[in-house]
Amino acid sequence: MIELEFTPVDDGSVAISGFDSFNLHDTCQCGQAFRWVRRGDVEEGVVAGRLLRVEQCGGELLVHAPAGPEDVRLVVSYFRLAESHSAIESALEALDEVMAKAVPLSRGLRLVAQEPWECLISYILSANNSVQQISRVVESMCDVWGPPVTGDGPRFTARRAFPAAAVLAATEECDIRSCKAGFRARAVCEAAQHVASGNLDLEELRRTSVEEARARLVELHGVGNKIADCVLLFSLDKFDAFPVDVWIERAVRHLYFAGAPMSHAQIRKFAADHFGALAGYAQEYLFNYARMHIPEVLRGH
């Protein structure tokens, strides 16, 4: 763990320093979380019902005023600032030539600690969908059913928190569809009912093995291996999970196997064998590399 320093600023902001490799914009905009909006140099997001405005200035992370103790604590835990990240990046870069190229292009890209419930619904909405459209649907659902943001942060905002499972469980499928969720609306409603009834305890999955947690998640309608792995990786601290989507499939096949056809199961086995406990981090760098830096090379393969 890293010793962070917290420095109050005159205007009520708090500057956090002492963390190692971290890139705020890449982390917020890489498509792992869907409620961050970039406004100039500031990233504005809603996390755990609180509105956060965060800005990176070199080695400092500024939590914009009014930044109460809970807001600062939340920023640290959400971005995992107290955990060393440069050691993970070094280990990946030393692993192979692909990582040696991919990691420097997205240095400081972290895995954020999302809330499992919001993460589950967000990724159910991700099926055959674009990052932009997923964000729009999530925001729309928050507008309709989410409570106002609370806490020490700015109160003059139209943005709302992610709705509770009990609230979505009480909606009709057609209401979810009205938020442009499309055919995914049924899966959203059913997941909400399982979570609200206590039939599925997402926090409990944090304490089980990755295999058992994945098995529980794929029991849900509309949740297969890929979406389950996203929930495991982005919200349940299972860093060896390796979600295989279209971009990862292209990247692994093209960058590691000269374009040879592979099943998703084969790709996951390769990731487990090759990246081991760091598979989840490797996935994030590969995803960003494939999507942001060489899409024209990989598209069509």
Place this chain on the structure above:
DNA sequence: GGCCAGGAGCTTA
């Protein structure tokens, strides 16, 4: 206007 998007489920062979 067809193709694609951080897929999954069902049918067919």
Place this chain on the structure above:
DNA sequence: TAAGCTCATGGC
């Protein structure tokens, strides 16, 4: 078991 089709919706 694997390939093919379908599911809403919007951007390009």
